[in-house]
Amino acid sequence: MNKRQLICIGCPLGCQMEAEQNEGGEVVSVKGNTCPRGDAYARKELTCPTRIVTSTVRVEGGARHMVPVKTKEDVPKEKIFDCMEEIRRLAVTAPVAVGDVLLADVAGTGVALVATGNVAAG
Amino acid sequence: MKRYDIVIIGAGPAGLAAAVAAFDDGARSILVLERDREAGGILNQCIHNGFGLHTFKEELTGPEYADRFVRQAGERGIECRLNTMVMDIGAEPGAAPDAHPMKYVTAMSREDGLYQVAARAVILAMGCRERPRGALNIPGYRPAGIYSAGTAQRLVNMEGYLPGKKVVILGSGDIGLIMARRMTLEGAKVQVVAELMPYSGGLKRNIVQCLDDYGIPLKLSHTVVDIQGKERVEGVTIARVDENRRPVAGTEETYECDTLLLSVGLIPENELSAGLGVELSPVTSGPVVNESLETNVEGVFACGNVLHVHDLVDFVSEEAALAGKNAVAYVRRLEAAEGGAGQAARDEAEGGAGQAARDEAEGGAGQAARDEAEGGSDSVEDAVKSADNESAVVEISPRSGVRYTVPSHIRMSHMQEEQVVRFRVGDVYKNCFIRAYLNGRQIVSRKRPVMAPGEMEQLKLKKGQLLEYMEPGTDSYCLEIKVEEK
Numbered sequence A: 001m002n003k004r005q006l007i008c009i010g011c012p013l014g015c016q017m018e019a020e021q022n023e024g025g026e027v028v029s030v031k032g033n034t035c036p037r038g039d040a041y042a043r044k045e046l047t048c049p050t051r052i053v054t055s056t057v058r059v060e061g062g063a064r065h066m067v068p069v070k071t072k073e074d075v076p077k078e079k080i081f082d083c084m085e086e087i088r089r090l091a092v093t094a095p096v097a098v099g100d101v102l103l104a105d106v107a108g109t110g111v112a113l114v115a116t117g118n119v120a121a122g
Numbered sequence B: 001m002k003r004y005d006i007v008i009i010g011a012g013p014a015g016l017a018a019a020v021a022a023f024d025d026g027a028r029s030i031l032v033l034e035r036d037r038e039a040g041g042i043l044n045q046c047i048h049n050g051f052g053l054h055t056f057k058e059e060l061t062g063p064e065y066a067d068r069f070v071r072q073a074g075e076r077g078i079e080c081r082l083n084t085m086v087m088d089i090g091a092e093p094g095a096a097p098d099a100h101p102m103k104y105v106t107a108m109s110r111e112d113g114l115y116q117v118a119a120r121a122v123i124l125a126m127g128c129r130e131r132p133r134g135a136l137n138i139p140g141y142r143p144a145g146i147y148s149a150g151t152a153q154r155l156v157n158m159e160g161y162l163p164g165k166k167v168v169i170l171g172s173g174d175i176g177l178i179m180a181r182r183m184t185l186e187g188a189k190v191q192v193v194a195e196l197m198p199y200s201g202g203l204k205r206n207i208v209q210c211l212d213d214y215g216i217p218l219k220l221s222h223t224v225v226d227i228q229g230k231e232r233v234e235g236v237t238i239a240r241v242d243e244n245r246r247p248v249a250g251t252e253e254t255y256e257c258d259t260l261l262l263s264v265g266l267i268p269e270n271e272l273s274a275g276l277g278v279e280l281s282p283v284t285s286g287p288v289v290n291e292s293l294e295t296n297v298e299g300v301f302a303c304g305n306v307l308h309v310h311d312l313v314d315f316v317s318e319e320a321a322l323a324g325k326n327a328v329a330y331v332r333r334l335e336a337a338e339g340g341a342g343q344a345a346r347d348e349a350e351g352g353a354g355q356a357a358r359d360e361a362e363g364g365a366g367q368a369a370r371d372e373a374e375g376g377s378d379s380v381e382d383a384v385k386s387a388d389n390e391s392a393v394v395e396i397s398p399r400s401g402v403r404y405t406v407p408s409h410i411r412m413s414h415m416q417e418e419q420v421v422r423f424r425v426g427d428v429y430k431n432c433f434i435r436a437y438l439n440g441r442q443i444v445s446r447k448r449p450v451m452a453p454g455e456m457e458q459l460k461l462k463k464g465q466l467l468e469y470m471e472p473g474t475d476s477y478c479l480e481i482k483v484e485e486k
């Protein structure tokens, strides 16, 4: 058995939780949560933690140099730096608008990279 | 000079939400002035997600949240002048103070130079700025490489420039936490985040997702005691502090770094307000406002970070929408008084010396109020209710644990069915109660599992609840709001 400490981020209460994982990595118990959201969070966080990655991408020929971007959905946590690597290498041409797909599949995650800001040509 | 019903200073989320709400409430003569080259305020540099969970029920990034409001304003055709810095707001020269004077707004832009517009109502939505680095009380050199966290955020996210490679952050407010992650993702090494207080000023979610995710240590009850390097920062020494926040000798640790970020808090930007004679709270540095978010200067409203520093933009939008609606109601009241076409309006136009003004001073029960009742539907109710405790004013007094409240007083004549009171507590409290006492009698009690200075609290008051505890003949009430253990 493997004991893991976590803080739930579901609400400002921030419950301190302790979860037990068996050899196979399966979560067998969660303690310390005040509501079911904590339990669900702990199981997801220990088995397949995911995050939205936000960053910026260089823009050519625009009124600004950078456009903010995000992964359209969560990506596995261990892929964050792979995503960043691709994002850093990317450059796009103005104009760019909120929602534009800049990469169809970031770092083999199957998730698209979309613009979250507008940059006019300029 | 161009005249507007409502002029809004600042096109951040607060200014935009106020404009949209005012428009939707029927106002058509609205002008928004913004000094930046684009609308959206501070959100344009907050590229991380976590915005809008309350308002749009989805998790947006800052620029996306801003974009929604920019669009809403655009769809309504609201006039927004960018690259326009407001220099001064003053009362119409020579107007009698009781004549509802117009406000003169002086602005400057490269295209139009210096000019003035006149407004019946002004909404202050200038946001806040970071506390200056003077907060860092360390003798010696000021080498390059010391930035406020917000400046670093602007450099990285807007200019695409990474200010350093090895970083120490002082202060665990949200901007500091967000920048710890941002600089890590951009390839910098964040050595440590030091926080003077025994608790973090930031949201828990940010501690988990910005520090823990990347193994960045957070040292509570620590501060910077020395900075090495003459031209450029070469290292930073931090030490533990005692209960009186004084460094404890022998606990020093030195971190090699080329950059020190300061995330030591935000302060409302109120130079303009002060110039206009708006009373400011020494606790929030923002205007003192009544239930309508109106300052002591009639027809001048405030919302968003210029009023008090918010951590969630959703509440900024909510508060700003209320300010927008109240500004419209104010303009309507003036119009009704003037447009009554009778003696009241003429008297008022002559300087408020006539019957209308006197009636109004007596509590809105005279001709002016009747005229008003005929002019606007919501004021009918106002005039009818004036019999009971309508003239009462409730001063809100923050007590034990509660640092301030917005609003600071409630005029019963203008109170809505429900009034939201927002406040912050001064310490971390667990399993406590927030209670409100009206002239000593408890009227509300709410259990709170946890409260922290970093998260704004709110209490909803019902008008009926207050009236129930009021006595005929008493006009001034004190509503104490406090934190209690049991």
Ligand SMILES: Cc1cc2nc3c(=O)[nH]c(=O)nc-3n(C[C@H](O)[C@H](O)[C@H](O)COP(=O)(O)OP(=O)(O)OC[C@H]3O[C@@H](n4cnc5c(N)ncnc54)[C@H](O)[C@@H]3O)c2cc1C
Pocket: B009, B010, B011, B012, B013, B014, B015, B033, B034, B035, B036, B039, B040, B041, B042, B043, B046, B048, B049, B050, B051, B052, B084, B085, B086, B087, B125, B126, B127, B128, B150, B153, B174, B175, B178, B269, B272, B303, B304, B305, B306, B310, B311, B312, B313, B314, B316
């Ligand atoms: C770094 C940072 C991170 C944040 N992270 C989050 C988060 O994760 N989630 C969340 O919900 N909230 C977050 N917030 C809070 C939220 O962004 C703010 O509460 C919100 O932007 C405040 O809106 P505002 O309109 O009051 O102020 P601002 O956004 O500051 O807008 C004020 C506007 O007024 C303009 N202005 C000022 N003075 C003048 C003048 N004299 N003339 C003309 N224009 C003027 C400014 O240029 C600016 O555009 C964060 C805030 C900061 C600073």
Ligand code: SF4
Pocket: A008, A009, A010, A011, A012, A013, A014, A015, A033, A034, A035, A036, A037, A038, A039
């Ligand atoms: S477990 Fe429930 S109550 Fe506790 S922090 Fe998570 S969401 Fe909040």
